[in-house]
Amino acid sequence: MRAAATLFTDVGYDETSTTKIATAAGVTTTTIYWYFADKDALLVAVLDHVLEAALAEAALHSQRPWADQVLWAVDRLERYRRLVTVVHARAPISESIGAWHDEFHRLVDSMMVDGFRDAGVPESDLDAMTKIGVFVVEGLLMHPQSEQDRRAVVTLLTGQTRRGSGSS
Amino acid sequence: MRAAATLFTDVGYDETSTTKIATAAGVTTTTIYWYFADKDALLVAVLDHVLEAALAEAALHSQRPWADQVLWAVDRLERYRRLVTVVHARAPISESIGAWHDEFHRLVDSMMVDGFRDAGVPESDLDAMTKIGVFVVEGLLMHPQSEQDRRAVVTLLTGQTRRGSGSS
């Protein structure tokens, strides 16, 4: 069932009708509504599923340098670009998605705080730096960049301006 | 007519039906379709209108310090949060909105490059810094923050860590 909701990731939420989901899953739309309160609830289930898988993988990389971790996350999550945009678009109008979004940011914020603290960001800048980190990662997800551009942005973000990635 | 499309800003694009727009404008939905090819074209017209007005106002502040300019932009554009999210959500699926989004980023990128260059960012980091700037501003628009948090983020972003805005 949730396998059928790969459609949200690849095709998009608004572009995927409940009928298409039902057909792909070999059932009727009404069946979907027995398992999920509404289409938003189905999206939340997909989000939870996807996030859980990503977190499990991320745990394997937790010892790598901070810049590598962030870059890995961007690479790993890039495929969920459509989910990122639709969550932000629907968060203000859908109770369930708004709640998921809030909790998601609490989680990501805490991970970012730890990462930047370990990377040596002074305590006074930690909150602001965390927000910048989250916004930049979301920006990279929503606006796909070339491999080098991604790396340049993350490198600059995480403070180690290793020089030699400029342009023109 | 475009005055009636204030609905997009305040209520949201998906939440505003063509019928509501037509009623608010004192016409029928069909009339709207004489002036605009589809609902997306109407959104693009609203975006152009809103952007033009903001740019005109921004020109008056072009002599202020870079950090103030960015902060002013965030304050000024915050009311368009719904537009920001819907543009990102629809850019991949709507030709016209995708085109608008591309051109918008070209414009904003060039403004950001100039701003950061004048602020003393080395040429080698300029491209990456510009992207970070754009992503952070978009992030601030999509995730409303308190006055102090906004200021702290922009201050850190623009490099003048003036100290004394930390937390806890």
Place this chain on the structure above:
DNA sequence: GGTTTTCTTGAATGGCGTACAAGAAAGGTA
């Protein structure tokens, strides 16, 4: 005054998310 162009409309179409009453499957208990 007649013709052409500009604008507005009512009615229709197909698709959407969702609700509901009815029934099939499955499981438990005698």
Place this chain on the structure above:
DNA sequence: TACCTTTCTTGTACGCCATTCAAGAAAACC
């Protein structure tokens, strides 16, 4: 075995949506 209850699935229907089309009103032009 037969009955009852819970779990699941379905066909059908509703109201709303974006969009289209043929028809007509208003305005502009000659």
